[in-house]
Amino acid sequence: MREDAIRRVVIVGGGTAGWMTAAAITRVLGEIPGLSIELVESEEIGTVGVGEATIPQIVLFNKMLGIDEAEFMRETRATYKSGIEFVDWVRPGHRYVHPFGFYGLDMKGIEFHHHWLKGRVLGDPTPLDAYSLAIVGGSQGRFAHPRPDQPGSPLSKLGYAYQFDAGLYARFLRRLAEGNGATRTEGRIVGVERDGESGHVAAVLLQSGKRVAGDLFIDCSGFRGLLIEGEMAAGFEDWSSWLPCDRAVAVPCENGGDRQPLTRSTARGAGWQWRIPLQHRIGNGYVYSSAHISDDEATATLLANLDGRPIADPRPLRFTAGHRRRAWVGNVVALGLAGGFLEPLESTSIHLVQSAIARLMTYWPTKRFDRLEIDRFNAAHVADYLDIRDFLILHYKATERTDTPFWDYCRTLEPPAGLADKLAMFRLNGRIFREGEELFTETSWLSVMVGQGIEAGGYHPAADLLSDTETLSRLQHIRQVVADTATLMPEQDEYLRRIGCELAVAA
Numbered sequence: 001m002r003e004d005a006i007r008r009v010v011i012v013g014g015g016t017a018g019w020m021t022a023a024a025i026t027r028v029l030g031e032i033p034g035l036s037i038e039l040v041e042s043e044e045i046g047t048v049g050v051g052e053a054t055i056p057q058i059v060l061f062n063k064m065l066g067i068d069e070a071e072f073m074r075e076t077r078a079t080y081k082s083g084i085e086f087v088d089w090v091r092p093g094h095r096y097v098h099p100f101g102f103y104g105l106d107m108k109g110i111e112f113h114h115h116w117l118k119g120r121v122l123g124d125p126t127p128l129d130a131y132s133l134a135i136v137g138g139s140q141g142r143f144a145h146p147r148p149d150q151p152g153s154p155l156s157k158l159g160y161a162y163q164f165d166a167g168l169y170a171r172f173l174r175r176l177a178e179g180n181g182a183t184r185t186e187g188r189i190v191g192v193e194r195d196g197e198s199g200h201v202a203a204v205l206l207q208s209g210k211r212v213a214g215d216l217f218i219d220c221s222g223f224r225g226l227l228i229e230g231e232m233a234a235g236f237e238d239w240s241s242w243l244p245c246d247r248a249v250a251v252p253c254e255n256g257g258d259r260q261p262l263t264r265s266t267a268r269g270a271g272w273q274w275r276i277p278l279q280h281r282i283g284n285g286y287v288y289s290s291a292h293i294s295d296d297e298a299t300a301t302l303l304a305n306l307d308g309r310p311i312a313d314p315r316p317l318r319f320t321a322g323h324r325r326r327a328w329v330g331n332v333v334a335l336g337l338a339g340g341f342l343e344p345l346e347s348t349s350i351h352l353v354q355s356a357i358a359r360l361m362t363y364w365p366t367k368r369f370d371r372l373e374i375d376r377f378n379a380a381h382v383a384d385y386l387d388i389r390d391f392l393i394l395h396y397k398a399t400e401r402t403d404t405p406f407w408d409y410c411r412t413l414e415p416p417a418g419l420a421d422k423l424a425m426f427r428l429n430g431r432i433f434r435e436g437e438e439l440f441t442e443t444s445w446l447s448v449m450v451g452q453g454i455e456a457g458g459y460h461p462a463a464d465l466l467s468d469t470e471t472l473s474r475l476q477h478i479r480q481v482v483a484d485t486a487t488l489m490p491e492q493d494e495y496l497r498r499i500g501c502e503l504a505v506a507a
Contacts, residue, residue: 002366004366004367004368005032005034005035005366005367006035006215006216006364006365006366006367007034007035007036007215008036008038008213008214008215008216009025009035009036009037009038009214009215009216009217009218010038010039010040010204010212010213010214010216010217010218011037011038011039011040011217011218011220012040012189012204012217012218012219012220012221012226012227013039013040013041013219013220013221013222013226013336013338014039014041014170014174014184014220015041015166015170015220015222015336016166016169016170016173016336016350016353017220017335017336017337017338017353018039018041018170018218018220018336019039019170019171019173019174019177020061020173020350020353020354020357021218021220021335021353021357022037022039022173022174022177022182023065023173023174023176023177023180023182024061024064024065024354024357024358024361025037025182025357025361026176026177026180026181026182027064027065027066027176027180028064028361029361029364030180030181036181036183037177037181037182037183038182038183038184038185038212038214039177039182039183039184039185040184040185040187040189040204040206040212041184041185041186042186042187042188042189043186052163052164052165052166052276052278052283053081053084053161053163053263053274053276053283053344053347054081054161054162054163054164054347054350054351055100055161055346055347055348055351056100056159056160056161057161057351057354057355058161058162058350058351058354059160059161059162061354065173065176067176069499070499070500072162072172073162073496073499073501074499074500074501074502075168075171075172076162076164076165076168076169076172077164077165077168077278077279077280077281077501078162078163078164078165078278078279079162079163079164079259079261079277079278079279079492079496080143080160080161080162080163080261080492080495080496081100081160081161081162081163081261081262081263081347082099082100082101082134082135082137082138082143082158082159082160082261082262083097083098083099083100083101083132083134083135083138083262083263084097084098084262084263084264084265084346084347085097085139085260085262085263085264085265086098086265086267086395086451087264087265087266087267088266088267089265089267089272089395089399089401089451089452090398090399090400090401090451090452090453091399091400091401092401092403096127096129096447096450096451096452097129097132097134097135097138097139097262097447097451098346098444098447098448098451099129099132099134099135099138099159099443099447100134100158100159100160100161101132101133101134101146101157101158101159101443102132102157102443103116103128103131103132103443103446103447104116104131104132104475104478105478107466107474108462108463108465108466109462110460110462110463111432111442111460112131112478113128113430113446113450114430114459114460114462114463115459115463115466115471115474115475116128116131116475117430117456117458117459117463118459118463118464118471119471119472119475121459122468122471122472124472124475126475126479128446128447128450128451130479130482130483131475131478131479131482132482133154133155133157133158133482133485133486134158134159134160136482136483136486137485137486137489138260138261138262139260139262140260140486140487140489140491141258141259141260141261141491141492141493142261142486142489142490142491142492143160143261143489143490143491143492143495144158144489144490144495145158145160146158146159146160153485154481154482154485155485160261161347163263163276163277163278163283164278165278165280185206185210185212187206187207187208187210188206188207189204189205189206189207189226190205190206190207191204191205192204192205192226192227192230192231193205193211194231198330198331199330200330200331200332200369201214201217201227201231201232201330201331201332202214204217204227214331215331215367216331216333216365217331217332217333218332218333218334218335218360219332219333219334219335219338219339220334220335220336220338221338222336222337222338223318223319223337223338223341224338225324225334225338225339226338227332227334227338228324228327228329228332228333228334228338228339229324229338231332232326232329232330232332233329234324234325234326234327234329234334235324235325235326236320236322236323236324236325236340237322237323237324237325237340237382238320238321238322239321239322239389240320240321240322241413242321242389242393242413242415242416243321243342243343243389243392243393243396244289244291244292244406244409244410245271245272245287245288245289245321245343246289246290246291246318246319246320246321247287247288247289247290247295247298247316247317247318247319248285248286248287248288248316248317248319248343249285249286249288249295249298249299249302249314249315249316249317250283250284250285250314250315250317251284251285251302251303251306251310251312251313251314251315252281252282252283252284252310252311252312253281253282253284253306253307253308253309253310253311254281254282254307254308254309254311254504255277255280255281255282255307255308255504256282256306256307256308257277257282257307257308258277259277259492259493259503260277260492261492263275263276263347264276265345266305267399267401267407268286268288268301269292269293269301269403269404269406269407270288270289270292270293270298270404270406271286271287271288271289271292271293271298271406272286272287272288272345273285273286273287273301273302273305274287274344275307279496279501279502279503279504280502280503280504281308281311281504282306282307282308284302284305284306285302286298286299286301286302287343287344287345289406292404292405292406292409293406295316299314299316302314319341319343320341321341321342321343321389322340322341322385323339323340323341323381323382323385324338324339324340324381325382326378327339327340327356327377327378327381328374328377328378328381329374330369331365331369333356333360333377335353335356335357335360336349336352336353336356337349339352339356339381340352340381340385342385342388342389342392343392345392345395346388346391346392346440348388348439351439352384352385352388355384355439356381356384359377359380359381360377363376363377383436383438384439386418387435387438387439387440388439388440389416390415390416390418390419390422391439391440391444391445391448393413393415393416393419394415394419394422394423394445394448394449394452395448395452396410396411396413397410397411397413397415397419398423398448398449398452398453398454399411399452399453400453418435422445422449423449423454426445426449426454426456427454427455427456427457428456428457428458429456429457429458429459429460430456430457430458430459430460431460432445432446432449
C-alpha cells in the first residue's frame with residue numbers, strides 16, 4: 001500500500017448528501033486496506049430534507065450500491081416518476097410534460113422531431129407530448145419498467161426515476177453504509193483544528209470535547225459550508241440575477257387527487273409550487289422571490305393550493321442560487337448544499353451530489369492532494385452547475401406571462417450566452433445541440449423549448465426524404481402505437497402493490 005494513501009475520511013454532516021457519500025465510498029473503495037469512513041452529525045441540527053424528486057441517473061446510482069429496488073421502494077415510501085409536468089408556465093391554463101425517455105422514432109438518419117416539425121407545416125396539429133410513452137402513460141397514472149429486450153416497442157426507450165421521502169432515504173443509506181463499515185459519531189462541531197504548515201483541516205472538535213481527526217474531510221454541512229467556506233474560504237458565485245427565487249416554504253399533506261408518476265410544477269405569481277405524490281403523503285412547496293412576495297403571502301398561497309390536509313407546520317428555507325467557486329480546497333471537498341444550490345425545478349439536487357461523489361472517487365486523492373486533479377474536479381463542478389443553470393433559466397425566460405412583476409422580470413432578462421445560442425439555433429431550423437457531457441439531453445432541451453412555446457423556423461431538409469403523405473401516415477402510426485402501448489401499462493398503484501408497498505388512500 002502506498003505510504004501517502006488516504007486512511008481517514010471524515011464526512012461532516014449527515015442527511016441525504018452525507019449518507020449517500022458514506023454509502024458510495026464504502027461500497028466502491030471500502031476494501032482499500034486501512035481506510036476508515038467516519039460521519040459526524042448532530043441530531044440537534046436538522047437537515048433540509050425536502051428534495052424528494054429525482055432524475056433517471058439515480059437508478060444507476062442505486063444499482064451501483066447494490067440496492068434491491070423493491071426493498072428501496074418499500075423502505076422510502078417511494079413512487080415512480082416518468083417526468084415533470086409544468087402547469088401555467090407559458091400562460092395560465094397551459095401545461096406540458098418534460099418526459100424521461102424519447103419521442104417517437106428517428107427516421108432517415110435524423111431526429112424524430114424534425115419529422116414532427118414537418119408534420120406541423122403540413123397541417124398536423126398533434127402536440128409533441130402525444131409521441132412520448134412516458135407522457136401518455138404517466139398522465140393516465142400508468143407505469144412500466146423499460147424493456148430494452150423489445151427494441152421495436154416504445155417501452156424500450158422509457159426512462160424513469162423516483163419520488164421518495166428524503167429522510168427515509170438517508171436512513172436507508174445509513175444502514176447500507178454502516179453495514180459496509182462506516183461509523184457514525186454523534187456531536188455538534190464547535191471548532192476546527194488546522195495544520196499550521198499546509199493549512200489543511202487536521203480535525204474537527206466536538207462539543208463533547210472529542211477530537212475527530214482525518215486526512216480527507218468531506219463537507220456535507222448544508223448551506224453554511226462549515227469547512228469549505230467557514231475555514232477554506234472557497235468563495236461563492238451568486239446567480240440571483242438570472243434565478244431570482246431565493247426562498248421556499250415546504251409542507252407535506254395527506255394524499256388527495258391523483259398519484260400520477262409525475263412531479264408537478266405549477267407557476268405562481270412570484271415563483272412556482274411543487275407537488276410530489278408519495279405512497280403515504282404528498283410533498284408540497286412554494287419556491288419564490290422574496291423581492292416579489294412576502295413570506296406570509298407565500299405560505300398562504302401554498303396552504304390554499306394543497307390536495308389534502310397539512311400534516312406538519314410549513315417549513316421556511318432561504319437560499320441563494322449559485323455555487324462555490326472551488327468545491328475542493330486543500331483536503332476539504334464540499335458536496336450537496338455545501339457545494340452550491342440550484343432550485344429543484346428540474347429535480348437536480350440529488351443528482352449533483354451523485355455526480356460529485358463519482359468525480360471524487362475518480363480523482364481519489366493521496367495525502368499529496370495534487371493540484372492538477374483538484375483543478376480538474378473544480379472545473380467539472382462548475383460545468384455541472386452552469387449546464388443546469390441555463391436549462392432552468394429557459395423555463396423562466398420563455399414565457400408569455402405578463403400578469404405579475406416577477407414574470408415581467410423573468411421574461412425580459414438577458415439570457416447567458418450559451419442559452420442564447422441554443423435558442424437561436426432552434427428558432428432557425430429546429431436544431432438542438434448538446435455541449436460535451438452536459439446533463440440534459442437533446443430530448444430534454446426539445447421538450448422544454450417546445451413546451452415553453454419556442455417556435456422552430458424550419459426542419460432538417462432530410463425530413464423531405466419522406467413524401468408528405470408518408471410523413472403524415474408515419475406520424476399517425478407512431479402516436480397510435482404509443483397510445484395503444486400506454487393502455488397496456490399497469491396503473492402505478494397496482495405496480496407498487498405488487499412489490500409490497502402500502503399505499504395511503506385519499507380521504
